[in-house]
Amino acid sequence: VNAPENASRPYYITTAIAYPNGAPHIGHAYEFISADVLARFKALDGFDVRFQSGTDEHGQKMQQTAEAEGVSTAELARRNSDRFQALHDALGTDLTRFIRTTDADHHRASEEIWKRMEAAGDIYLDTYAGWYDVRDEAFFTEDETSLDDDGDRIATENGHKLTWTQEQTYFFRLSKYTEPLLDLYRDRPEYIGPDSRRNEVVRFVEGGLTDLSISRTTFDWGVKVPGADGHVMYVWVDALTNYLTGVGFPDDPATMDRYWPADLHVIGKDIIRFHCVYWPAFLMSAGIAVPKRVFAHGFLFNKGEKMSKSVGNVVDPHVLISEFGLDPVRYFFLREVSYGQDGSYSAEAIVSRKNADLANEYGNLAQRTLSMVGKYFDHVLPTPGEFTADDRALLDTADALLEKVRAHFDVQAIHLGLEALWSALADANRYISAQEPWKLAKTDLERTGTVLYVCAEVVRIVTLLTQPTMPGSTSTILDYLAVDADARTFASLGDRLAPGTVLPQPSPVFPRHEA
Numbered sequence: 257v258n259a260p261e262n263a264s265r266p267y268y269i270t271t272a273i274a275y276p277n278g279a280p281h282i283g284h285a286y287e288f289i290s291a292d293v294l295a296r297f298k299a300l301d302g303f304d305v306r307f308q309s310g311t312d313e314h315g316q317k318m319q320q321t322a323e324a325e326g327v328s329t330a331e332l333a334r335r336n337s338d339r340f341q342a343l344h345d346a347l348g349t350d351l352t353r354f355i356r357t358t359d360a361d362h363h364r365a366s367e368e369i370w371k372r373m374e375a376a377g378d379i380y381l382d383t384y385a386g387w388y389d390v391r392d393e394a395f396f397t398e399d400e401t402s403l404d405d406d407g408d409r410i411a412t413e414n415g416h417k418l419t420w421t422q423e424q425t426y427f428f429r430l431s432k433y434t435e436p437l438l439d440l441y442r443d444r445p446e447y448i449g450p451d452s453r454r455n456e457v458v459r460f461v462e463g464g465l466t467d468l469s470i471s472r473t474t475f476d477w478g479v480k481v482p483g484a485d486g487h488v489m490y491v492w493v494d495a496l497t498n499y500l501t502g503v504g505f506p507d508d509p510a511t512m513d514r515y516w517p518a519d520l521h522v523i524g525k526d527i528i529r530f531h532c533v534y535w536p537a538f539l540m541s542a543g544i545a546v547p548k549r550v551f552a553h554g555f556l557f558n559k560g561e562k563m564s565k566s567v568g569n570v571v572d573p574h575v576l577i578s579e580f581g582l583d584p585v586r587y588f589f590l591r592e593v594s595y596g597q598d599g600s601y602s603a604e605a606i607v608s609r610k611n612a613d614l615a616n617e618y619g620n621l622a623q624r625t626l627s628m629v630g631k632y633f634d635h636v637l638p639t640p641g642e643f644t645a646d647d648r649a650l651l652d653t654a655d656a657l658l659e660k661v662r663a664h665f666d667v668q669a670i671h672l673g674l675e676a677l678w679s680a681l682a683d684a685n686r687y688i689s690a691q692e693p694w695k696l697a698k699t700d701l702e703r704t705g706t707v708l709y710v711c712a713e714v715v716r717i718v719t720l721l722t723q724p725t726m727p728g729s730t731s732t733i734l735d736y737l738a739v740d741a742d743a744r745t746f747a748s749l750g751d752r753l754a755p756g757t758v759l760p761q762p763s764p765v766f767p768r769h770e771a
C-alpha cells in the first residue's frame with residue numbers, strides 16, 4: 257500500500273510563528289491542530305517528517321506592548337512564548353522544534369540571509385517615508401490607505417490605524433523580482449493554495465512591486481543588521497527566516513540539504529503577501545530554493561463574529577479542551593470548517609458533532625462490534641466464513657479509503673478526507689443494521705462471526721486513517737482491536753485482523769456530551 261521509497265522521504269512542514277504579545281487564541285490553536293494533522297498523516301504514510309512552530313518575538317508591536325505593560329521586551333516575549341509552548345503541549349502537537357526568534361542560531365541565520373541578499377546587490381540605503389501598521393508590522397503605500405470617521409489614517413485592507421514613519425533605512429529590491437515571481441506562479445501553479453488565493457497574489461504582483469524597507473532605526477528590539485550600527489532588521493525579514501533556521505541554515509548543510517525546500521508552509525490568509533511575495537523574493541535573491549507550497553487557511557469566528565477582547569468573545573483554547581475533550585475539539589475544527597475557508601464555531605456546533613459524528617456514527621459502531629465479539633465469541637475475534645456481496649462491497653469501500661483520503665490530504669482538503677472516512681462509517685452502520693448480527697446470533701453463529709469480522713475490519717481501517725486527527729482516542733480503539741504498535745502505520749492497512757486474537761474488554765471511547 258505504502259510506496260517503499262517513501263520510507264526515507266523527508267517532509268518539512270511549518271506553521272506561522274505567532275506574535276507572543278498576548279495569550280494564544282482559538283485561531284492559533286486551529287492553525288496548530290490543522291498542521292499537526294497534516295504532519296501526522298505524512299508520518300503515518302511513511303515520510304520522515306519535520307514539523308516546526310514557534311514565536312515571532314521581535315518588532316515594534318512587541319516593544320510597544322512591553323512598554324505598556326511595564327515589563328522588559330525580553331520578559332514579555334518569554335512569558336508569552338511559554339504560553340504558546342504550553343498550548344502546543346495541551347493540543348498534543350508532535351513538533352520537531354519550537355523555535356523562538358530570540359534563539360541564537362536564529363540570529364545567525366538571519367544575518368546570513370541578509371548578507372547573501374546584500375552580496376546579490378539587492379540591498380541599498382535610502383530614505384523611507386510612509387505609513388506603518390504596527391499591529392500587522394506592515395508598510396502601506398498612500399493609495400492603500402484611507403481616512404476613518406475620526407480623520408485618522410487607516411489601512412483600507414484591515415482598518416488598522418497607521419503611524420507615519422520617516423527614517424533612513426535599508427531597502428530590498430523587490431521590484432526586480434516582479435517577473436521572476438510571476439514566472440514562479442505560472443510554472444508552479446501548486447505553489448499557492450487554495451487556488452483562489454493564488455489568483456489574488458498574481459493580481460497583486462501584476463500591479464507591479466515597489467522596493468521594500470527592510471530595516472528600522474527608531475527602536476532596537478530585533479536582529480541587528482550586520483555592519484550597520486543602529487539598524488535592526490524589519491521583523492518580517494527575520495521572522496520568515498525562521499523556516500531556514502529550523503533546518504540548520506547556514507551551519508548544518510546536511511540537514512538543510514535533506515529538508516529544504518520546505519514541503520509546506522501552513523499560514524492564515526492575512527499573511528499571504530509576506531509568504532508568497534516577499535519570502536520567495538528574499539530566497540531567490542539569496543540563491544536559496546523556494547518552498548514547494550504555501551497553504552492559507554481561513555479565519556475562525558465565534559458564532560460568526562470576529563473574536564476580539566472588546567466584544568468579550570475570546571475563548572481560551574484550554575477551556576474548550578477541558579469542556580469538550582481534546583480529540584472532539586481537534587475533530588470538530590477540521591470537519592466543520594472547509595480547510596482554506598473561513599469558519600465559525602460555537603458550543604452548540606461542537607456538541608452536535610461530538611454526539612452525532614463521534615458518539616453515534618463512530619463510537620457506537622466500534623462499541624457494538626467489540627461488545628458483540630465479547631458476548632457471542634467470548635472476546636475471541638471470529639474466523640469469517642465466505643464473504644457475501646454485501647460484505648465485499650463494504651470491505652472494498654474501506655480498502656479504497658487510503659487512496660481517497662491521501663488525495664484529499666495532498667491538497668490539504670482535510671475536511672474532505674474526514675468526510676470520506678465518515679461516509680464509510682455510515683455505510684458500516686447501515687450494514688450492521690441490515691445484517692442484524694444480534695438476531696443472527698440466535699440462529700447462525702458462523703454468519704454472525706463473519707458480519708462482526710467485517711465490521712471490525714472497517715473500524716480498524718477507518719481508525720488507522722483517523723489517527724492524525726484524534727491520536728488519543730484512536731489509539732484506545734486500536735488497543736481494543738489488539739492491533740500491534742508496529743501495525744499502525746498506513747503500510748499495514750492491507751493486513752487483515754487475525755482471527756483467533758483475544759480482544760480486551762472494551763468501554764465506550766466516545767461518550768455523548770454531558771454539560
Ligand code: ME8
Pocket residue numbers: 271272273274275276282283284286287312495496498522523524525526527554555556557563
Ligand atoms: O501573523 N483564525 O502572527 P499572529 C484563524 N508573527 N487563524 C488566525 C486567526 C483567526 N481568528 N488569527 C490569527 C503573525 N490567525 C506573524 C507570522 S510567520 C513567519 C510570522 C493566524 O500571532 C494567522 O493567520 O498574528 C497566522 O497564520 C497565525 O495565526 C499567527 O498570527
